[in-house]
Amino acid sequence: MAFNTGKLLPVILVLFSPSQPTSADEVQPNNTPAAAISTLIAEKQNSLLIKPDFSKQADQLLSLYQLANNQFLWLGDSQSQTNIDAALAILTNAGADGLDPRDYDADVLKQTFELATAIPPSAINELAKFDTALSIALLRFVNDLHHGRVNPQQLNYPSPFGSKQFIEAAHLIKQAIDQHSVAQLPEAAQPKYKQYQQLKQILADYRKAPADGNFEPLIFEKALRPGEHHPQxxxxxxxxxxxxxxxxxxxxxxxxxxxxxxxxxxxxxxxxxxxxxxxxxxxxxxxxxxxxSLEQKILQIELAMERLRWLPDDITGPVIIVNIPAFQLRAFNSVNEADILSMKVIVGKAEKNQTPVLLEDMKYLEFMPYWNIPSSIMKKEILPKMYNNLGYLQSQDIELVQLYSKQDSGWYSVFDDIKHGRVRARQRPGKKNPLGKVKFIFPNKEDVYLHDTSSPSLFNRNQRDLSHGCVRVAEAEKLAEFVLGNQPETNWDLAAIQQAMSGSKTRRVSLSNPIPVLFFYTTTFVDQDNQIHFYRDIYNQDEVLEKALGRMPFPDNSSLVTAKTTTSG
CATH class of the missing domain: 1.10.101 (Muramoyl-pentapeptide Carboxypeptidase; domain 1)
Known part of the structure; x- marks a missing residue:
C-alpha cells in the first residue's frame, strides 16, 4: 500500500505557520513528550498506521517508553539517523523472514519519516505520533518474528505449540537503540533452530531467482516414459x-x-x-x-518458517521428529545437529484418521506388545468379520478380557457385550499383531504412539497415509537402539534388543531420561546437505494456515488442523 504524502504536506505547512508556538513560553504546560506519548498510548490509536488500533501492543509500548523516561526514542533530542534507518530497513526487509512488510507499514513509515525530519521541535503531538508509529511497527515485527503471526491454539494445536517464553520486546528494542544495534534485532528475535536459518537462506535464493511471470506449464497428456517423444x-x-x-x-x-x-x-x-x-x-x-511455480514454493517456505516459530525454545537432544506429510522420522542428538537416524514411516489416513501434531516425552517402550483394540475398530472392522466367521478371533490371536456380562447366554451375548463396550479385546504378541515387536509410548490425549509393524511391504509405497492415527516405523530395531542407547548406564546393546524382539513375553522398559517426541507438520524441509524438499499437503493444513494468515474466518472447527484418532497400527 502506497502512502499518500500529499495528504500530509498540509499538516507540515500548518506546523510551520505563524500560529504555531515559537518559544518555550508559548508551549502549553501539558504539551510535553511525556504528556503526548501518554495520551496517545491511552487512546491506543495511531492514525499514521494502516492498522491504527495498537491495543495488542499497548502494554509493551507503555513499557518501552517508560524505559526511556517517556521521551522520544527516535525523534527529538535523541534522534539518531542510524537507528531510524536501521529500524526502517528491518521493516522493509521483513520478507527475508517470510513476513509481509505491509504488516509493519514499511512503505508508509519510510515516507512519513522523510517528512518527520522537517517538523519543528514545538510540534510535540505530531512528533509523538511519528515516534510511536515506528515503535509500534517494530514491536509488531519482533513479536511476529518470535511467536508467529498466527496463534496455533486457534488451529487446534496442543499447548506446547505457541507457548514459548514471552519475548521482552520492549527491553530488546530499548537496548538495541541505546547500543546502536537495531540492525541485529531480527537475529535476537528469530527462532534459533538451524532449520529456520536454512529455510531463510533458501528463501533469499528463491527471491533472487528470475520472476516466473511468463511461467508456462509443461503439459503431459499421459505419463512420459524413457525414449518417448514430447514437444516440450x-x-x-x-x-x-x-x-x-x-x-x-x-x-x-x-x-x-x-x-x-x-x-x-x-x-x-x-x-x-x-x-x-x-x-x-x-x-x-x-x-x-x-x-x-516459484511463487508457490516461496509460500510453502514461508509457511514452514511460521510453524517453526510455534515451537518451544527449550527442545534439546536427543529428540525424535516425525514430519507427517514427508512420511519420515528423524532422530537427533540435538535439533541443531545432523540427524543420526532417518527412516520411512506410515501415518494416519488423510480423510478419517489424521495423525495429530504433538510434543510429548517418551516414557517407556514395550517389546512384544499386546494390541489393545480400540472399540471403534472392534465395532466397525472386526465385529462384521466375526458374524461371517465364528472362529475369527481365535484365528487372529485376539482374546476378550474383562467380560462383565452376568449371565452367559451363549455366543450371541459376546456380540452384545462388544457392541455395548462391556468387553475389551486385545491381540496377543506375535506375527499377526499389527504393532510388530515393539512400541514406543509417550502418553498423550490422542493415545497415539510409534510402533513396529507386521506389514513392512507398505513402506514401499510413496503415499503412506495408511494407519488409524499411530505412526508405524520402518526400522523399529534401530529406533529402539537410539532410544535405549541414550539412557544412562544402559545394558541395552543391539544383542539385548534383538533378543527382546524375538521373545514371547511382553517386556516394558522405562526410560530414566525421557526423550522428546515431536509430531510436526511441514511441507518444506531442508536436509543436512542443504537440499530443500517439498511435500504434498496431505491433510490440507497449508490451506488452513494460508486462510489464517489472510485473517479469513472459519465457519467452524471441523476443517482445522487435527482430527481425532483411533489408536491402531
Missing part, C-alpha cells in the same frame, strides 16, 4: 536446471528429440528432492510438482 523436452530440461535438479554442465544443450537418459537422470533427482518415487517416469504427481 527443451522446456523440461530448462525447468530441471532452474529447479537445481540438473546443471548446465550435465545437461545436453542440444535440442532434444526423445526423452533421453540425461533428462531421466534430472527427473530422478527432481523426484528424490520431492519425495517421489525416483523412477524417471513423469506421471501425474511428478508433472504437478514440475508445474509448481
Amino acid at each position: 523436452l527443451d522446456e523440461l530440461r530448462q525447468r530441471l536446471i532452474t529447479l537445481n535438479a540438473m546443471t548446465p554442465e550435465t545437461a545436453d544443450l542440444q535440442p532434444e528429440k526423445f526423452y533421453s537418459k540425461k533428462l531421466q537422470a534430472g527427473v530422478k533427482e527432481f523426484q528424490r528432492q520431492n519425495n517421489l518415487q525416483a523412477d524417471g517416469i513423469i506421471g501425474k504427481e511428478t508433472a504437478a510438482k514440475l508445474n509448481q
Whole structure:
C-alpha cells in the first residue's frame, strides 16, 4: 500500500505557520513528550498506521517508553539517523523472514519519516505520533518474528505449540537503540533452530531467482516414459536446471528429440528432492510438482518458517521428529545437529484418521506388545468379520478380557457385550499383531504412539497415509537402539534388543531420561546437505494456515488442523 504524502504536506505547512508556538513560553504546560506519548498510548490509536488500533501492543509500548523516561526514542533530542534507518530497513526487509512488510507499514513509515525530519521541535503531538508509529511497527515485527503471526491454539494445536517464553520486546528494542544495534534485532528475535536459518537462506535464493511471470506449464497428456517423444523436452530440461535438479554442465544443450537418459537422470533427482518415487517416469504427481511455480514454493517456505516459530525454545537432544506429510522420522542428538537416524514411516489416513501434531516425552517402550483394540475398530472392522466367521478371533490371536456380562447366554451375548463396550479385546504378541515387536509410548490425549509393524511391504509405497492415527516405523530395531542407547548406564546393546524382539513375553522398559517426541507438520524441509524438499499437503493444513494468515474466518472447527484418532497400527 502506497502512502499518500500529499495528504500530509498540509499538516507540515500548518506546523510551520505563524500560529504555531515559537518559544518555550508559548508551549502549553501539558504539551510535553511525556504528556503526548501518554495520551496517545491511552487512546491506543495511531492514525499514521494502516492498522491504527495498537491495543495488542499497548502494554509493551507503555513499557518501552517508560524505559526511556517517556521521551522520544527516535525523534527529538535523541534522534539518531542510524537507528531510524536501521529500524526502517528491518521493516522493509521483513520478507527475508517470510513476513509481509505491509504488516509493519514499511512503505508508509519510510515516507512519513522523510517528512518527520522537517517538523519543528514545538510540534510535540505530531512528533509523538511519528515516534510511536515506528515503535509500534517494530514491536509488531519482533513479536511476529518470535511467536508467529498466527496463534496455533486457534488451529487446534496442543499447548506446547505457541507457548514459548514471552519475548521482552520492549527491553530488546530499548537496548538495541541505546547500543546502536537495531540492525541485529531480527537475529535476537528469530527462532534459533538451524532449520529456520536454512529455510531463510533458501528463501533469499528463491527471491533472487528470475520472476516466473511468463511461467508456462509443461503439459503431459499421459505419463512420459524413457525414449518417448514430447514437444516440450527443451522446456523440461530448462525447468530441471532452474529447479537445481540438473546443471548446465550435465545437461545436453542440444535440442532434444526423445526423452533421453540425461533428462531421466534430472527427473530422478527432481523426484528424490520431492519425495517421489525416483523412477524417471513423469506421471501425474511428478508433472504437478514440475508445474509448481516459484511463487508457490516461496509460500510453502514461508509457511514452514511460521510453524517453526510455534515451537518451544527449550527442545534439546536427543529428540525424535516425525514430519507427517514427508512420511519420515528423524532422530537427533540435538535439533541443531545432523540427524543420526532417518527412516520411512506410515501415518494416519488423510480423510478419517489424521495423525495429530504433538510434543510429548517418551516414557517407556514395550517389546512384544499386546494390541489393545480400540472399540471403534472392534465395532466397525472386526465385529462384521466375526458374524461371517465364528472362529475369527481365535484365528487372529485376539482374546476378550474383562467380560462383565452376568449371565452367559451363549455366543450371541459376546456380540452384545462388544457392541455395548462391556468387553475389551486385545491381540496377543506375535506375527499377526499389527504393532510388530515393539512400541514406543509417550502418553498423550490422542493415545497415539510409534510402533513396529507386521506389514513392512507398505513402506514401499510413496503415499503412506495408511494407519488409524499411530505412526508405524520402518526400522523399529534401530529406533529402539537410539532410544535405549541414550539412557544412562544402559545394558541395552543391539544383542539385548534383538533378543527382546524375538521373545514371547511382553517386556516394558522405562526410560530414566525421557526423550522428546515431536509430531510436526511441514511441507518444506531442508536436509543436512542443504537440499530443500517439498511435500504434498496431505491433510490440507497449508490451506488452513494460508486462510489464517489472510485473517479469513472459519465457519467452524471441523476443517482445522487435527482430527481425532483411533489408536491402531
